[in-house]
Amino acid sequence: MTTFNDFGLHADINRALAAKDYTQPTPIQLQAIPVLKQGRDLCGIAQTGTGKTAAFSLPSIHHLLTYPHTANPRSCRMLVLSPTRELAAQIAQSCRDYGRFTKLRVSTVFGGVPINKQIRDLAQGVDILVATPGRLLDLIDQRALRMDDVEIFVLDEADQMMDMGFIHSLRRVAKLLPSRRQNLFFSATMPKEIAGLADQFLNDPVTVSVTPQATTAEKIRQFSTFVEQKEKQALLTAVIGREDIDRALIFTRTKHGADRVVRHLAGAKIKAMAIHGNKSQAQRTQALQAFRSGEIKLLVATDIAARGIDVSGVSHVINFEIPNVPEQYVHRIGRTARAGAEGKAISFIAPDERTYMRDIERVTRTKSEPMPLPENFSELVRNLPKPVQPPRDTGSKGRNPQRQREEALAGRGEGQRHGGQPRGDRGPRRDGPATDGQPQRKRRFRPRNKSVGAHKGAVKRVG
Numbered sequence: 001m002t003t004f005n006d007f008g009l010h011a012d013i014n015r016a017l018a019a020k021d022y023t024q025p026t027p028i029q030l031q032a033i034p035v036l037k038q039g040r041d042l043c044g045i046a047q048t049g050t051g052k053t054a055a056f057s058l059p060s061i062h063h064l065l066t067y068p069h070t071a072n073p074r075s076c077r078m079l080v081l082s083p084t085r086e087l088a089a090q091i092a093q094s095c096r097d098y099g100r101f102t103k104l105r106v107s108t109v110f111g112g113v114p115i116n117k118q119i120r121d122l123a124q125g126v127d128i129l130v131a132t133p134g135r136l137l138d139l140i141d142q143r144a145l146r147m148d149d150v151e152i153f154v155l156d157e158a159d160q161m162m163d164m165g166f167i168h169s170l171r172r173v174a175k176l177l178p179s180r181r182q183n184l185f186f187s188a189t190m191p192k193e194i195a196g197l198a199d200q201f202l203n204d205p206v207t208v209s210v211t212p213q214a215t216t217a218e219k220i221r222q223f224s225t226f227v228e229q230k231e232k233q234a235l236l237t238a239v240i241g242r243e244d245i246d247r248a249l250i251f252t253r254t255k256h257g258a259d260r261v262v263r264h265l266a267g268a269k270i271k272a273m274a275i276h277g278n279k280s281q282a283q284r285t286q287a288l289q290a291f292r293s294g295e296i297k298l299l300v301a302t303d304i305a306a307r308g309i310d311v312s313g314v315s316h317v318i319n320f321e322i323p324n325v326p327e328q329y330v331h332r333i334g335r336t337a338r339a340g341a342e343g344k345a346i347s348f349i350a351p352d353e354r355t356y357m358r359d360i361e362r363v364t365r366t367k368s369e370p371m372p373l374p375e376n377f378s379e380l381v382r383n384l385p386k387p388v389q390p391p392r393d394t395g396s397k398g399r400n401p402q403r404q405r406e407e408a409l410a411g412r413g414e415g416q417r418h419g420g421q422p423r424g425d426r427g428p429r430r431d432g433p434a435t436d437g438q439p440q441r442k443r444r445f446r447p448r449n450k451s452v453g454a455h456k457g458a459v460k461r462v463g
């Protein structure tokens with residue numbers, strides 16, 4: 001049986017692995033570490049949760065320690081590109097953990113936070129830089145960072161990068177990288193377009209694959225309930241009350257939808273938080289932290305915000321809305337049943353989502369078990385508590401041009417895949433007020449103060 005010691009990694013790395021209690025390499029680590037140590041390029045088909053971060057960072061750290069030299073100012077020796085800030089932060093943390101007995105400098109840069117601190121951090125140069133593409137290019141444009149010294153380039157979650165519309169940014173980065181470098185390319189799926197992208201980056205790569213494409217994890221029990229869209233909130237409240245939930249991820253298709261679910265749950269005195277691209281970085285970190293620590297059991301998320309997040313102990317995934325791309329469903333439900341644990345996926349299927357579910361069942365070659373509506377369901381619908389009102393500042397990105405740029409780069413909307421399909425073909429949008437079962441509130445003009453007329457010059461009467 002191969003252990004980490006058999007890889008011949010630098011002693012400081014082995015110490016860090018022992019400190020983390022890693023004994024057995026995962027399949028992707030077994031396949032990737034030896035070839036990466038030889039300096040080969042690698043194309044890895046693997047999702048988060050397989051141990052791919054260690055698979056690419058351990059041999060890279062080994063290389064950086066074996067050929068030590070101080071990074072030049074405004075440069076990095078290893079560059080890791082990640083589609084989301086959460087994943088970038090997670091990768092950087094793993095690199096810090098694996099390099100904790102070394103002097104390697106690890107930095108993270110992503111949008112949504114002030115750029116100046118990042119510029120200062122990079123001034124001296126860093127060994128490992130983990131970045132999202134938009135902010136990376138901004139730093140390059142501001143001459144805070146150069147790409148000439150990159151020895152190892154890692155592109156993580158390539159399929160999601162494409163989904164988010166980062167393709168042009170990636171091409172730009174590719175042109176700036178030095179030609180002599182080692183390339184690592186990871187993607188959860190490898191459709192033709194991603195394979196084409198991989199070709200552009202990789203040179204005679206070794207391919208390793210640890211997840212069969214679009215198959216559903218075996219340990220997940222899948223259930224589905226047919227329900228009207230406007231009655232989903234009542235069903236959610238009932239399911240939460242009935243199920244024995246350790247941690248549940250609830251997926252919506254839109255950011256507004258996610259916020260609305262949280263407000264409805266709050267109305268029913270059920271604590272939940274939302275995570276999506278309209279939240280500030282601080283709010284996203286806080287929600288994730290609360291979910292990880294167990295302070296909240298329910299996290300409502302859009303697909304893009306949730307991908308790449310590694311939280312153990314997710315007992316349930318609830319598809320409040322059904323994704324129109326089967327692979328997205330596989331990614332969603334793959335958040336549960338991690339590390340050998342059993343998990344449950346429950347899908348709420350509105351009439352216009354039945355075709356999506358049929359596609360999913362065809363692609364995954366599975367059939368979910370029917371879960372009937374609760375007996376007293378119409379009563380539950382009637383008595384559903386009102387949602388709490390949205391706070392005035394929901395942490396939206398406001399006028400932060402940097403954020404807007406990253407969002408613009410991220411394409412036409414979170415949780416939507418741009419498979420070249422025009423929006424009109426993707427079925428109804430669900431973020432309109434008319435579709436969530438709440439009657440649309442009319443805007444009525446109401447004078448602010450009874451004693452004051454709306455006209456200029458009116459006098460307020462006090463006391």
Ligand code: AMP
Pocket residue numbers: 021022023024025026029047048049050051052053054310
């Ligand atoms: P990743 O797919 O890289 O996000 O890793 C998923 C989780 O598995 C992380 O929490 C890692 O810390 C953990 N992990 C990675 N490799 C190992 C290993 N060989 N033994 C135990 N845990 C691991």
